[in-house]
Amino acid sequence: MKKEEIPQDDGALGRIAKEVTYVVGADGKYETAQSTGWDVKTDALNVAWGEVNSKIEAARQKVLNGEASPLLYFMEKKIMDLSILSAYTGYWKWTIKKHMKPSVFSKLSEEKLKKYAELFEVGVDELKKPFG
Amino acid sequence: MDSINQSTVANGFHHLQAAHCENGVTTALLKHYGVHKLTEPMAFGIGSGLFYIQLPFMKVNGGPAISFRTMPGLIFKRTCKALGIPVTRKKYVSPQKAMQELDERLIAGKPTACQVGVFYLTYFPKEYRFHFNAHNLIVVDKQGDDYIISDPIMETLVTMNSYELQRVRFAKGAFAPRGQMYYPGDHLNEATDEQIRNGIISGIKRNCRDMLMIPGSFGGAKGIAYTGRNIKKWKDKLGDDKARGYLAQLVRMQEEIGTGGGGFRFIYGAFLQQAHAYLPMDELLQISQQITTTGDKWRDAAIQASGIYKGRLGTQADYDNMGDRLIEISQLETKAFKQLKEAIKKAK
Numbered sequence: 001m002k003k004e005e006i007p008q009d010d011g012a013l014g015r016i017a018k019e020v021t022y023v024v025g026a027d028g029k030y031e032t033a034q035s036t037g038w039d040v041k042t043d044a045l046n047v048a049w050g051e052v053n054s055k056i057e058a059a060r061q062k063v064l065n066g067e068a069s070p071l072l073y074f075m076e077k078k079i080m081d082l083s084i085l086s087a088y089t090g091y092w093k094w095t096i097k098k099h100m101k102p103s104v105f106s107k108l109s110e111e112k113l114k115k116y117a118e119l120f121e122v123g124v125d126e127l128k129k130p131f132g
Numbered sequence: 133m134d135s136i137n138q139s140t141v142a143n144g145f146h147h148l149q150a151a152h153c154e155n156g157v158t159t160a161l162l163k164h165y166g167v168h169k170l171t172e173p174m175a176f177g178i179g180s181g182l183f184y185i186q187l188p189f190m191k192v193n194g195g196p197a198i199s200f201r202t203m204p205g206l207i208f209k210r211t212c213k214a215l216g217i218p219v220t221r222k223k224y225v226s227p228q229k230a231m232q233e234l235d236e237r238l239i240a241g242k243p244t245a246c247q248v249g250v251f252y253l254t255y256f257p258k259e260y261r262f263h264f265n266a267h268n269l270i271v272v273d274k275q276g277d278d279y280i281i282s283d284p285i286m287e288t289l290v291t292m293n294s295y296e297l298q299r300v301r302f303a304k305g306a307f308a309p310r311g312q313m314y315y316p317g318d319h320l321n322e323a324t325d326e327q328i329r330n331g332i333i334s335g336i337k338r339n340c341r342d343m344l345m346i347p348g349s350f351g352g353a354k355g356i357a358y359t360g361r362n363i364k365k366w367k368d369k370l371g372d373d374k375a376r377g378y379l380a381q382l383v384r385m386q387e388e389i390g391t392g393g394g395g396f397r398f399i400y401g402a403f404l405q406q407a408h409a410y411l412p413m414d415e416l417l418q419i420s421q422q423i424t425t426t427g428d429k430w431r432d433a434a435i436q437a438s439g440i441y442k443g444r445l446g447t448q449a450d451y452d453n454m455g456d457r458l459i460e461i462s463q464l465e466t467k468a469f470k471q472l473k474e475a476i477k478k479a480k
Contacts, residue, residue: 001398001424001428012257012258012259012260013259013260013285016255016256016257016286017149017285017286017287018287019285020150021398022173022398022399022402023398029405030173030398030406039438040383040431040437041383041384041434043380043442044380044381044383044384044434044437044441045260045380045384047376047377047380047441048193048377048380048381048384049259051194051377078251079262080263083305084263084304084305087304087305087308088304
């Protein structure tokens with residue numbers, strides 16, 4: 001890539017830190033320059049977030065319909081899966097699956113709720129009632 | 133975002149921004165402890181950082197598992213080994229102990245590298261915070277409850293409090309860092325030209341091996357063609373939606389911070405140029421140009437892929453075009469590394 005070809009598009013990272021890029025200067029020698037972002041990358045990232053958001057929305061519907069506890073919603077919101085959630089909480093995956101049933105969730109101890117709430121970066125109240 | 137003025141760091145550490153985190157950590161840390169000759173591309177080349185693999189039967193975030201780099205930690209390890217530098221790397225079960233031992237080093241004025249997860253990395257933009265656990269940064273100093281962090285992706289020093297730092301050091305999921313910290317010996321001698329020359333030769337030899345000799349069809353330069361052939365089947369096999377997601381994932385793995393496909397080629401091109409100063413063989417400059425060309429072709433392929441995942445393109449011919457681009461890159465990189473392998477045999 002030549003120096004004048006460095007993309008300078010708007011990017012989420014570029015707003016915080018411009019990225020170092022290795023480019024070929026006019027004399028044919030490599031040098032470094034900065035890039036604010038590249039639409040091709042931003043679009044790829046947006047596709048990934050689109051997939052995440054549709055999972056979050058599906059989970060939200062399930063919670064609203066009473067088919068799952070809010071844990072499912074927050075798990076998707078934090079881009080986690082059962083393995084990651086299990087690793088963070090120390091609960092077995094099947095325990096977490098049980099906690100995702102509304103009937104079991106409503107009986108969870110304050111201590112367990114707090115553990116989940118901290119992980120999901122919300123208060124216990126919001127954990128119990130995520131949609132107000 | 134908190135940004136710290138460079139002059140506030142008592143132990144004289146100098147922040148260095150880099151294209152890739154592990155290169156940056158390696159270069160900045162070794163500089164601090166006495167090795168000034170190393171640049172980011174040199175660390176990348178001596179550490180044989182360039183790679184390609186698509187792991188079959190494995191999925192990451194529901195998409196193809198593709199990597200453009202060697203295993204995390206190897207660039208630092210190999211570079212230090214080549215320069216005769218002792219390395220300490222520690223993992224912890226107890227977060228308290230992990231923080232305490234880090235604190236002890238900081239009190240002694242010794243900046244220390246940590247492997248962390250980016251999901252809870254407070255100063256990163258939210259858009260980039262996935263559960264990626266092989267990020268590297270240097271903890272430079274501690275002031276009150278705040279740690280001064282030199283993250284090679286950032287332009288300046290940043291801070292995290294003890295709770296935040298502990299959380300990213302004990303991120304969970306694939307490649308969980310388990311509190312890992314690492315550092316070289318304290319007072320290092322400047323690397324000799326001879327050491328760097330030998331490091332360049334062994335680094336190139338190892339990278340040729342990784343790109344040319346990995347058994348199976350999915351690793352090294354030929355692995356790029358494996359992905360290319362796969363892509364041609366994605367539309368039929370997965371349907372448009374999923375195929376688009378797969379291509380977006382390929383580009384993310386290729387161009388994202390901490391990975392960089394096109395970007396890695398350019399760093400390697402820069403390495404071969406800089407290596408020429410220690411190992412004056414014209415082949416290095418010619419092959420540097422070839423690698424630059426493949427880097428450009430990786431970028432062009434990313435543009436083609438984006439046409440598909442943006443929905444502007446989408447016919448089978450468009451997927452075939454994308455697949456053929458990777459097959460061509462595979463051939464060009466195979467050729468470049470074969471020439472490099474022959475050339476480096478002559479080096480003494």
